[in-house]
Amino acid sequence: MASEPVNGAQIVIKALLDQGVDVVFGYPGGAVLPIYDALFKQNQLRHILVRHEQGAVHAAEGYARSTGKVGVVLVTSGPGATNAVTGLTDALMDSVPIVCLTGQVPTHLIGNDAFQECDTTGITRPCTKHNYLVKDPDRLAKTLHEAFYVARSGRPGPVVVDIPKDIQFADCPYSGPGNVKHKTYRPQIKGDAGKIAQAVDMMAKAKRPVIYGGGGIINSGPKAVELFTKFVKTTGAPTTLTLMGLGALPASDQRYLGMVGMHGTYEANMAMHDCDLMLCIGARFDDRVTGRLDAFSPGSKKIHIDIDPTSINKNIAVDLGIVGDIASVLEDMLKAWKAEKKQTDKKAVASWWKTVDGWRGRDCLNFATNKKVIKPQEAIKRLYELTLDREIFITTEVGQHQMWAAQHFRFEKPNHWMTSGGLGTMGYGLPAAVGVQLGNPDALVVDIAGEASTMMNIQELATAIQYRLPIKVFIINNEYMGMVRQWQELLHGGRYSESYSAALPDFVKLAEAFGGKGLRATKPSELDDTIMEMIAYDGPVIADIAVDPKENCFPMIPSGAAHNEMLLGPADEAEKPVSEDGMVLV
Amino acid sequence: MSETERHTIIALVDNEPGVLARVVGLFSGRGYNIESLTVSSVSVDESLSRMTIVTSGTPMIIEQIKAQVNKLVPIHAVHDLTAEGAHLEREIALVKVVASGPERRESLRIADIFNATVADTTTESFVFSLTGKPEKVDAFIELMRSLGRTEIARSGVVGIARGAKAL
DSSP states (O other), rough: OOOOEEEEHHHHHHHHHTTTTEEEEEEGGGGGHHHHHHHHTTTSSSEEOEEEEEEEEHHHHHHHHHHHHHHEEEEEEHHHHHHHHHHHHHHHHHHHHHEEEEEOGGGTTTOOOOOOOOHHHHGGGSSSSSSEEOOOGHHHHHHHHOOOOOHHHSSSOOOEEEEHHHHHEEEEOOOGGGGGSSSSSOOOOSSHHHHHHHHHHHHHSSSSEEEEEOOHHHHOOOHHHHHHHHHHHHHHOEEEEEEGGTSSSSSTTTEEEEEEEETOHHHHHHHHHHEEEEEEESSSOOHHOOSSSSSSTTTTTEEEEOOOOOTEEEEEEEEEEEEEEHHHHHHHHHHHHTTTTOOOOOHHHHHHHHHHHHHHHTOOOOOOOOOOBBOOOHHHHHHHHHHSOOOOOOOOOOOOHHHHHHHSSSOEEEESEOOOOOOOOOOOOOHHHHHHHSSSSSSEEEEEEEHHTTTTTTTTHHHHHHHTTOOOOEEEEEEEOOOOOHHHHHTTTOOTOOOOOOOOHHHHHHHHHSSSSSEEESSSSHHHHHHHHHHHSSSSSSEEEOOOTOOOOSBOOOOTTTOOOOBSSHHHHHHHHHHHHTTTTO | OOEEEEEEEEEEEEEETHHHHHHHHHHHHTTTSSEEEEEOOSSSSSSSEEEEEEEEEEHHHHHHHHOOOOOOEEEEEEHHHHSOEEEEEEEEEEEEEEOHHHHHHHHHOOOOOOHOOOEEEETTTTEEEEOOOHHHHHHHHHHHHHEEEEEEEEOOEEEESSSSSOO
């Protein structure tokens, strides 16, 4: 495959194109100038100039999660790389495939504290799936293709390729993506047949089964999502999804109980607690899901399917762990179910459903509306109802609004919900929306935001303006870092230390200053019109929705409590004070 | 909670820059113990290194450590010598003992019992070289400490499975 010599910068462009990349999110600087020069000389690869490198990674995450492709980032050395660290950590925690190219000072200057030098591979080692420093021109093309392979294979994640400036100028040989065969990294795709048979048998015998699905289903791909829905239908088991898994099963499915975990539904958490068999598919028993570990689903046998062997038996010891790709394992499970003519214990499962429906009857997401002030839940519910006929992608920031969005926005399809789950990165949603809109130019993209989070990456509004990306920033403005305020109310005697959003900008004027449209609603009567106006406008919008500042997010499992100890509303809060053990938990 | 166990784990890794940092960073980042860690190139073409890691934790943590190390991209294989059956563990210690009179004579006598060799001597000191299981090295060092001022250098444990099967 060797052809005429080209320099490293050109190799980078060629490798990206051969990997099917059509858009790169980046920010130029001294150590990546040759690559920017190569970008300038071609028309196939589109570069999106962000306003901060953190925004570049989040945009690439939004792009990756909404399209199923690898997101690509290009930043310079030193501060370019360190600014990307939060985004890389976010992508690692939420298993998002990212390839981040960082410029580096020339190889002969590495270690000399050169201008804009930092130990990029050292800094990003714990916050990437893998990283590379390319010191040999012969290795550049191979390394780039390997980076894509590692980023998207197995449990996806971010990969950094650090490219010194002299390598970008050096003559480098090129080899195509097909020539890469990894010598060590080969994730297990097919699940163990014996274990699959055992899992099917356990599922058929269960009297009170629960299926607990996570983001791994969506990461596995459309086939996995389809098979997951089929498996839920075949077994008829009550099914709950994690924050990352929303959309893996249509929210309208009768078997869907809503989200599990700290702000999940009462029925989902009670079912998790009281089940006799838990089938966990592509989720990782995160502490926001399990609550108190020693009281987590005490009476159940647990099966865990995951492509990442480290996820199994990490937080919760399970009875049966199956390592493999979810699409492959579910396909084999459905085959085994059919071949062995398995039947669920219909009578027992019907009686279990009766119990579950009893919990459903508590209507835990219910909230009191008010004529004078907009309730945050109402704002999200109306946004959902008024956009039902649209293809809509939702991103969020982090906090109360994020949990309300997860509760009240109902997703029928995967890849339409982008939120920072593992790391909980405020400032994720706006740049993520930029990436989502680029990947889905004709869709409606809304960042359900809080006023505090919005301020963390507000500069990316300029990116949206520059590229005419009509994203909507829907601010649930309660003038507080609401989740912090809620915890201070529950755990710290209502001492609202530094959680008030003082000196907020006028978001309407702010949107206008950037060149977008600003809207505001302060009364319930204005809500629908504001939403409709926001949707109708062909360009970036900030809609500032002034909501009840004192509203808390319920239901809630207080920290240190078990699934069956949920607070359902403000009345519960007074009755069940949080334990001292719970206070030290995050 | 289950009991803490001591395990000797070996990892075959690509002999490339940063691979040791990946493994060590994983242990420190996730709060695992390292009692000792040795690493050296072991293949003819120097492309592979072998690490022997002695660690401790509950059975769940030990399983997690092995899975986490195995997940690192440049890792070829991970083996838990402790779990996989009969194996050998050896360590080298260089022990300097500064002593005179009866203590000096006693140190030489004990070295003889332990099959330690004298690697260096002055009129007031010895450097003993000792190879053996970690427990034997521990015992030797403890005895030497009672005889005078000591300085200790230990290699950490290297391990290999018994029998004809080679990795």
